[in-house]
Amino acid sequence: MEHLAVVAQGVSMTLLLTLSSLLFGAIGGVPLALGRRSRIALVRFIARALIELLRGIPPLAWLFIIYFGVGTGVIELSSFAAAVIGFGLVSSAYMAEIYRGGLTAIHEGQWEASDALGLSRAATLITVIGPQVLRVSIPAAATFAIGLLKDSSVASVIGVQDTIYWASHESTVSGDAIVPFLWAAGLYVAMTIPCAWATRLLDAKLRKRVAR
Amino acid sequence: MTFFNDWVEYFPDLLGGLGVSLQLTLVTLLMGLPAGLVLALGAGSKNRIVRVVSIGVIEVGRGTPALVVLQLFYFGLPSAGMTLTSFVAASLALAFTTAAYTSEIIRGGLQAVPNGEVEAAHALGMGRGDILRFVVIPQGVRIAIPPLMGFAIMVFQATSLAYTIAMPELMSQAYSIGSITFRYLSILTLAGLMYALITIPASSLSNFVEHRLARHR
Numbered sequence: 001m002e003h004l005a006v007v008a009q010g011v012s013m014t015l016l017l018t019l020s021s022l023l024f025g026a027i028g029g030v031p032l033a034l035g036r037r038s039r040i041a042l043v044r045f046i047a048r049a050l051i052e053l054l055r056g057i058p059p060l061a062w063l064f065i066i067y068f069g070v071g072t073g074v075i076e077l078s079s080f081a082a083a084v085i086g087f088g089l090v091s092s093a094y095m096a097e098i099y100r101g102g103l104t105a106i107h108e109g110q111w112e113a114s115d116a117l118g119l120s121r122a123a124t125l126i127t128v129i130g131p132q133v134l135r136v137s138i139p140a141a142a143t144f145a146i147g148l149l150k151d152s153s154v155a156s157v158i159g160v161q162d163t164i165y166w167a168s169h170e171s172t173v174s175g176d177a178i179v180p181f182l183w184a185a186g187l188y189v190a191m192t193i194p195c196a197w198a199t200r201l202l203d204a205k206l207r208k209r210v211a212r
Numbered sequence: 213m214t215f216f217n218d219w220v221e222y223f224p225d226l227l228g229g230l231g232v233s234l235q236l237t238l239v240t241l242l243m244g245l246p247a248g249l250v251l252a253l254g255a256g257s258k259n260r261i262v263r264v265v266s267i268g269v270i271e272v273g274r275g276t277p278a279l280v281v282l283q284l285f286y287f288g289l290p291s292a293g294m295t296l297t298s299f300v301a302a303s304l305a306l307a308f309t310t311a312a313y314t315s316e317i318i319r320g321g322l323q324a325v326p327n328g329e330v331e332a333a334h335a336l337g338m339g340r341g342d343i344l345r346f347v348v349i350p351q352g353v354r355i356a357i358p359p360l361m362g363f364a365i366m367v368f369q370a371t372s373l374a375y376t377i378a379m380p381e382l383m384s385q386a387y388s389i390g391s392i393t394f395r396y397l398s399i400l401t402l403a404g405l406m407y408a409l410i411t412i413p414a415s416s417l418s419n420f421v422e423h424r425l426a427r428h429r
Contacts, residue, residue: 056411061403069390153277157375185281
C-alpha cells in the first residue's frame with residue numbers, strides 16, 4: 001500500500017496533460033477538418049498532408065522532435081509544454097478526421113436550407129452545421145480521449161511527472177520492480193472507467209436535445 | 213544545408229534501427245494475432261470460467277498503457293526470476309496489448325458472419341469445432357483484415373516505446389546519434405519521416421484492401 005501514495009501523485013498530471021492536449025486537439029482539429037473540405041485544391045492537399053504526417057509519426061517521435069529538436073535549438077520549452085504541444089498536434093489530426101466523419105453525417109438539406117435562408121457560408125458553419133457536428137462527434141472523440149489518456153504515459157519519457165513517471169521513480173527507490181507498476185496499471189484502468197461512464201451519460205443527454 | 217548533410221550521413225545508422233523496429237513489429241504480430249483469436253473465441257465461449265477469464269484479460273490489456281506493460285515485463289519479471297532480453301520483453305509486452313485489442317476486432321469480424329451460415333453447417337451435421345474452423349473463422353477473419361491492418365500500423369508506431377528499455381530500434385538510434393552530435397532537430401526529424409514513410413503507404417494500402425473486400429458484399 002505504501003507505494004500507492006507515491007504513484008498516485010502522478011494522477012493529476014496525467015489528467016491535466018490529457019485534458020490540455022484534448023482541448024488543443026479539439027480546437028486545432030477545426031481548421032484541419034475545414035481545410036480538407038476547402039474549395040481550393042492546394043489547401044485540401046496541405047491539410048491532408050498535415051493530417052497524414054501527424055498521424056503517421058509515433059507520438060514519442062513528436063515529443064522528441066519538439067522537446068529535444070525544437071526545445072534545445074530554437075526556443076526553450078518545459079517538458080510539460082512540449083508534451084502538450086506534441087500530443088495536442090497529434091490530437092488535432094485525429095480530431096480533424098473525427099469532425100470530418102461528423103460533417104458527412106450532417107444531412108445535405110441543412111446546407112441547402114441555410115442557403116435558402118440567405119446565410120453566408122461562415123454563418124452556416126458556425127450556427128447551423130458546427131453545433132451538430134460537435135454533437136455527432138462526441139462518441140468517437142470520447143473513445144479517442146480514453147486512448148489519449150493511456151498514450152499520455154509516453155510523456156514520462158521526456159520527464160513529465162505523470163502516473164508512470166512516479167511508478168518508475170518508486171520502483172527505483174524501493175527496489176520493488178513489480179508492485180509500483182501494478183498500481184500504475186490499476187490507476188490507469190481506474191481513470192478510464194469513469195471517463196467511459198461520463199461520456200455515455202453526456203452522449204445520452206445531448207441525444208435528447210437533437211432533432212433526428 | 214547542414215540538415216541535408218546530416219540526413220545523408222546518418223541515414224544508414226537509422227536504417228539499421230528501422231530494421232529492428234520492423235522485426236519487433238513482425239514478431240509482435242506473429243505472437244499477438246493468434247493470441248487475439250484465442251481471446252476472441254474465449255470471450256464468446258459457452259464455458260463461464262473461460263469467458264470470464266478471457267474478458268478479464270482483454271479488459272486489463274486494453275485498459276493498461278502499453279508503456280506500463282512494457283516496464284512491468286522488462287523491469288518486473290527479473291525480480292520474479294525471469295530475466296528477458298529487451299527484444300523478448302518488448303515483443304511479449306506489445307504482443308499482450310496487441311492480443312487484447314485485436315481480440316475485439318476479431319470478435320467483431322466473427323459476429324459479422326451471418327447466423328444462417330452456422331445453422332446451415334449445423335444442418336449439414338458439422339460439429340462445433342468444424343463449424344468454427346471451416347465456416348466462421350475463415351470468413352470472420354477476412355472481414356477483420358482491414359481493421360487488423362490498421363492496428364498493425366499502430367503496433368509499428370508503438371515499437372518506438374521500446375526506446376525506454378534500451379532496445380536499439382529507430383527511436384533510440386536517433387536519440388543516441390542526436391545526443392552525440394547535438395543535431396537533435398535534423399536527426400529526430402529524419403527518424404520521424406522514416407516512420408511516416410512506412411505508415412502512410414501502409415494506411416493507403418489498408419484503405420485499398422478495405423474497398424476491395426467491400427466490393428464483394
